Amino acid sequence: MNQPPSFFVTGTDTEVGKTLVSGALILKLQEAGYKVSGFKPVVAGTYIDAQGGQLNEDIETLRLASGLSAEDEKICPYVLDSAAAPHIVAQKIGVHLDTTVMLNAFQEIKKTVDCIVLEGAGGFLVPLNDQDDLGDLAQALDLPVILVVGMRLGCINHALLTCEAIQSRQLSIAGWVANTLTEEMPFLKENCQALQDRIFTPYLGRIPTLPAHLRKVENAPYSLEALRFAAQHIQLPDNI
Numbered sequence: 001m002n003q004p005p006s007f008f009v010t011g012t013d014t015e016v017g018k019t020l021v022s023g024a025l026i027l028k029l030q031e032a033g034y035k036v037s038g039f040k041p042v043v044a045g046t047y048i049d050a051q052g053g054q055l056n057e058d059i060e061t062l063r064l065a066s067g068l069s070a071e072d073e074k075i076c077p078y079v080l081d082s083a084a085a086p087h088i089v090a091q092k093i094g095v096h097l098d099t100t101v102m103l104n105a106f107q108e109i110k111k112t113v114d115c116i117v118l119e120g121a122g123g124f125l126v127p128l129n130d131q132d133d134l135g136d137l138a139q140a141l142d143l144p145v146i147l148v149v150g151m152r153l154g155c156i157n158h159a160l161l162t163c164e165a166i167q168s169r170q171l172s173i174a175g176w177v178a179n180t181l182t183e184e185m186p187f188l189k190e191n192c193q194a195l196q197d198r199i200f201t202p203y204l205g206r207i208p209t210l211p212a213h214l215r216k217v218e219n220a221p222y223s224l225e226a227l228r229f230a231a232q233h234i235q236l237p238d239n240i
């Protein structure tokens with residue numbers, strides 16, 4: 001069996017469904033027979049769970065999808081408490097977000113799995129420190145990118161800008177996903193078509209609005225059921 005590539009999942013913005021799609025991709029790669037782990041280079045925003053543990057929703061979702069327990073491999077080297085731009089939160093507490101630390105953490109996990117689904121933080125050019133941003137990390141890893149488009153007004157421009165930024169770094173876009181954040185988006189079909197007409201990379205599918213019982217609750221990860229629902233509506237990039 002060929003080794004699949006790892007993927008860098010980015011989005012048109014923060015809160016567009018990158019975690020939902022990353023979890024769904026992990027499930028699909030597992031279904032295809034691969035050992036997969038999620039990875040986050042940095043998270044910003046934690047909550048305290050019933051057992052008093054300090055957790056992050058994205059890490060817990062990726063851990064759940066990957067079938068990892070809390071004791072397993074650490075899938076995020078930087079866990080910051082405040083839900084804000086990571087480089088600002090880090091600076092406030094005197095932490096330098098170091099891309100080398102992220103690259104090393106990624107490579108360590110890579111030794112234990114066939115492939116990694118890395119979820120970015122916010123959009124593609126979110127800064128990590130005064131020099132580097134997430135696009136630099138994607139470039140250093142040289143990973144194919146999967147773009148999640150959160151279907152809301154403004155997403156056409158955001159999607160096209162993001163594609164330009166990815167391609168200007170000589171990275172390939174393995175595909176893009178339309179994620180229907182709300183049912184009420186006017187002209188949803190036309191917006192999807194406008195994107196398909198302008199993004200010349202594989203369209204991996206459209207995730208409908210999650211049914212009410214699958215919606216994510218605050219301070220908790222997505223359920224496996226929600227990730228399975230999303231997985232049913234997307235396909236893996238070709239040749240996997």
Ligand SMILES: Nc1ncnc2c1ncn2[C@@H]1O[C@H](COP(=O)(O)OP(=O)(O)OP(=O)(O)O)[C@@H](O)[C@H]1O
Nearest residue numbers: 014015016017018019020122180181208209210216
């Ligand atoms: N298809 C969908 N239907 C309904 N709600 C959705 C859908 N996709 C995402 N959401 C909601 O949008 C919010 C953001 O989703 P998610 O956490 O996956 O985004 P993200 O891009 O990973 O955000 P971040 O930048 O914080 O990592 C969540 O509250 C989630 O429940």
Ligand SMILES: C[C@H](N)[C@H](N)CCCCCC(=O)O
Nearest residue numbers: 014044083084085121122126
């Ligand atoms: C806290 C949030 N959920 C994300 N993890 C980080 C989003 C950073 C956005 C920064 C920006 O583009 O202005």
Ligand SMILES: [Mg+2]
Nearest residue numbers: 018019058119
């Ligand atoms: Mg997320």
